[in-house]
Amino acid sequence: MDLHSPIITLPRVGQTTYALLKKLGLETVHDLLFYFPFRYDDFSRSVSIASLQADTTANVSGEIELIQNKKSFKRRMSITEALIKDETDTLKVIWFNQPFLTRTLKVGDKISLAGRVSENYGQLAMVSPVYEKIYSDELVHTSGLVPNYHLTAALTQKQIRFLIKQIISLADTTEDWLPTEIKKRLNLLDLGRALRQIHFPKNHAEVLTAQRRLAFTELFLRQLKAQMIKRQLRDRRALPIKFQEAATKKFVDSLPFKLTDDQRKAAWEILKDLEKSAPMSRLLEGDVGSGKTLVVILALLNTALNKRQSALMVPTEILAQQHFHSISKLLAAYNFNIALATHHRKDKDWQNADIVIGTQALIQKNIKFKNLALAVIDEQHRFGVAQRKKILEVGLTDETTKSSLTPHFLSLTATPIPRSLALAIYGDLDLSVINQLPTGRQPIITKIVTEAGRSAAYDFIRAQIKAGRQAFVVCPLIDESDKLGAKSAKQEYAKLTADIFPELKIGLLHGRLKAPEKEKVMADFLDNKLQVLVTTAVIEVGVDVPNATMMLIEGAERFGLAQLHQFRGRVGRGGHQSHCFVFPSREEISNLQTIERLEALTRHRDGWELAKIDLKLRGAGELYGTGQSGFPELQIASLFDYANIKKAAEEAKLLIHDDPELLKYPRLKQQLGKWEENAHLE
Ligand code: ADP
Numbered sequence: 001m002d003l004h005s006p007i008i009t010l011p012r013v014g015q016t017t018y019a020l021l022k023k024l025g026l027e028t029v030h031d032l033l034f035y036f037p038f039r040y041d042d043f044s045r046s047v048s049i050a051s052l053q054a055d056t057t058a059n060v061s062g063e064i065e066l067i068q069n070k071k072s073f074k075r076r077m078s079i080t081e082a083l084i085k086d087e088t089d090t091l092k093v094i095w096f097n098q099p100f101l102t103r104t105l106k107v108g109d110k111i112s113l114a115g116r117v118s119e120n121y122g123q124l125a126m127v128s129p130v131y132e133k134i135y136s137d138e139l140v141h142t143s144g145l146v147p148n149y150h151l152t153a154a155l156t157q158k159q160i161r162f163l164i165k166q167i168i169s170l171a172d173t174t175e176d177w178l179p180t181e182i183k184k185r186l187n188l189l190d191l192g193r194a195l196r197q198i199h200f201p202k203n204h205a206e207v208l209t210a211q212r213r214l215a216f217t218e219l220f221l222r223q224l225k226a227q228m229i230k231r232q233l234r235d236r237r238a239l240p241i242k243f244q245e246a247a248t249k250k251f252v253d254s255l256p257f258k259l260t261d262d263q264r265k266a267a268w269e270i271l272k273d274l275e276k277s278a279p280m281s282r283l284l285e286g287d288v289g290s291g292k293t294l295v296v297i298l299a300l301l302n303t304a305l306n307k308r309q310s311a312l313m314v315p316t317e318i319l320a321q322q323h324f325h326s327i328s329k330l331l332a333a334y335n336f337n338i339a340l341a342t343h344h345r346k347d348k349d350w351q352n353a354d355i356v357i358g359t360q361a362l363i364q365k366n367i368k369f370k371n372l373a374l375a376v377i378d379e380q381h382r383f384g385v386a387q388r389k390k391i392l393e394v395g396l397t398d399e400t401t402k403s404s405l406t407p408h409f410l411s412l413t414a415t416p417i418p419r420s421l422a423l424a425i426y427g428d429l430d431l432s433v434i435n436q437l438p439t440g441r442q443p444i445i446t447k448i449v450t451e452a453g454r455s456a457a458y459d460f461i462r463a464q465i466k467a468g469r470q471a472f473v474v475c476p477l478i479d480e481s482d483k484l485g486a487k488s489a490k491q492e493y494a495k496l497t498a499d500i501f502p503e504l505k506i507g508l509l510h511g512r513l514k515a516p517e518k519e520k521v522m523a524d525f526l527d528n529k530l531q532v533l534v535t536t537a538v539i540e541v542g543v544d545v546p547n548a549t550m551m552l553i554e555g556a557e558r559f560g561l562a563q564l565h566q567f568r569g570r571v572g573r574g575g576h577q578s579h580c581f582v583f584p585s586r587e588e589i590s591n592l593q594t595i596e597r598l599e600a601l602t603r604h605r606d607g608w609e610l611a612k613i614d615l616k617l618r619g620a621g622e623l624y625g626t627g628q629s630g631f632p633e634l635q636i637a638s639l640f641d642y643a644n645i646k647k648a649a650e651e652a653k654l655l656i657h658d659d660p661e662l663l664k665y666p667r668l669k670q671q672l673g674k675w676e677e678n679a680h681l682e
Pocket residue numbers: 257258259260263286287288289290291292293294414438439542544546573
């Protein structure tokens with residue numbers, strides 16, 4: 001067996017398990033090694049039964065004195081009861097609905113248990129602990145720090161731990177591509193050791209050192225790529241776009257509102273860059289609702305007035321359509337040829353339009369733009385650095401001049417990170433920041449609503465809709481699922497239509513609808529033909545419907561605070577007072593941590609502040625979730641790790657300065673290539 005062996009060759013992996021693992025992107029031993037846990041249960045405190053205390057998590061071991069199944073007729077479930085004895089005392093253990101346990105666990109067996117201790121009528125008991133039979137000294141599931149992985153429903157933590165345990169010795173056969181000098185200088189672990197420690201740490205210190213090394217890896221690759229792009233761009237030429245001052249002023253004056261000072265300043269920085277014959281590389285950062293699109297439109301307008309082509313790439317189909325409609329409307333007077341290009345709808349001859357708006361479809365192979373002079377990526381935190389490189393590579397030859405040119409590049413993000421951090425992580429980009437929201441925006445009133453308040457919230461929504469407004473209802477899932485309690489958009493849509501708002505027009509929007517359906521629903525909501533839009537996280541990015549003033553979020557605890565803040569940013573975009581109602585799931589009401597997190601949302605308006613609070617409250621237990629970092633390439637590194645980010649930037653700069661083509665580091669170069677391929681699109 002080696003790193004390339006398919007997982008199916010491992011013991012206890014049949015076709016079913018294999019298919020499930022494949023769903024997680026795990027096909028080879030190598031994939032498994034690089035599938036990191038997101039959290040650890042701490043069972044490092046193994047204690048005697050006599051010293052157990054109620055309401056703590058603990059690990060005990062002993063011998064089974066008694067084990068039997070019972071039926072609870074009242075609650076229609078089966079209960080397995082056991083008594084476990086060590087030198088000090090006896091402990092009662094209960095499992096629900098696992099009658100098969102009595103087939104594996106027998107009186108006299110030695111077992112190790114890990115779980116929560118609770119008190120019932122003065123007696124301590126462990127309810128549904130994780131168990132493991134003791135055959136030898138080595139326990140995987142119930143002692144020390146036990147890794148937890150993100151899994152699909154049908155796979156268990158035990159299964160994946162068992163698999164990784166079998167292959168972990170191969171960690172040392174991985175090729176460590178990080179240059180030795182860097183490891184020495186920064187005191188970073190070798191790759192093999194880091195992999196062993198991240199999966200099976202002996203203590204917290206081992207988790208931290210492993211994490212540090214693996215996080216550095218991700219940041220370093222990202223920085224290397226960015227530095228390489230910067231270097232390549234240094235010698236490139238771009239088409240200068242002349243600032244059309246009078247026309248720009250006329251357009252701005254025609255708008256129904258005044259630009260904010262920050263919008264003006266950002267637009268000015270961008271338009272000045274465009275006048276140069278060196279390609280612009282700029283990041284426009286501004287919290288949700290700060291009006292970034294308008295700044296972009298000024299750049300598109302100037303480019304089109306110069307008779308040059310521009311492209312705007314966005315992460316979702318819905319957003320592409322919305323931008324297409326609003327930009328077409330705003331620029332209607334100019335008779336530009338504005339085209340839409342997504343996987344589902346491509347306007348005829350779009351590669352020759354003045355302004356092209358689209359999704360990743362814009363950067364597919366063999367696409368030739370006419371004379372692309374400006375490329376803009378909206379919501380760039382959803383894309384990786386590799387996509388940026390691609391968009392710079394399309395349309396490189398100017399058909400008019402036959403010379404090789406690079407488009408000016410602008411990327412937009414609402415990941416509201418502080419300037420110093422932005423400069424470190426986007427070391428190669430210039431930065432424009434919009435710090436203020438347009439004037440006249442009232443803060444969105446945010447409230448946590450429990451089931452008791454549900455019907456009052458519905459009444460409020462009904463009244464607001466009567467006054468002409470509209471509402472979003474966001475659910476964690478599209479379909480019903482076996483995950484208990486989570487609301488699905490489809491269910492919620494059915495309920496609202498039939499029982500709650502039968503008199504209103506309600507739409508349903510989610511990522512699995514066909515493109516034309518999505519388009520229709522979104523257009524109807526924009527036109528206020530639909531008054532309520534039931535949806536999922538697809539509306540997280542960018543959607544702009546100023547007349548929508550109410551946002552209702554179901555199962556709110558399932559989302560991160562930064563994400564909830566993005567949802568909330570969908571309302572409060574017009575002049576009307578907006579409201580956001582946050583509904584925790586029924587069983588979460590008594591979860592103090594959940595309530596504390598959601599409370600933070602009601603008090604803070606600053607996305608970065610919220611992201612920090614989220615991290616603090618979820619604490620060390622939840623180390624990193626998928627997509628929490630805000631960067632698709634970062635699985636383990638955190639945006640909060642400023643020191644590591646800075647170090648990675650410095651080291652990458654040094655290395656590229658000394659050896660721009662990485663000739664001395666063939667392994668690193670190969671790794672960078674692989675990483676670029678894998679940097680996936682969402
Ligand atoms: P984001 O920065 O989140 O992309 P948008 O560009 O979508 O924000 O703008 C949010 C809303 O604010 C839009 O409806 C837009 O028309 C409006 N808007 C933009 N600039 C201003 C302004 N200076 N004054 C008032 N409203 C504005």
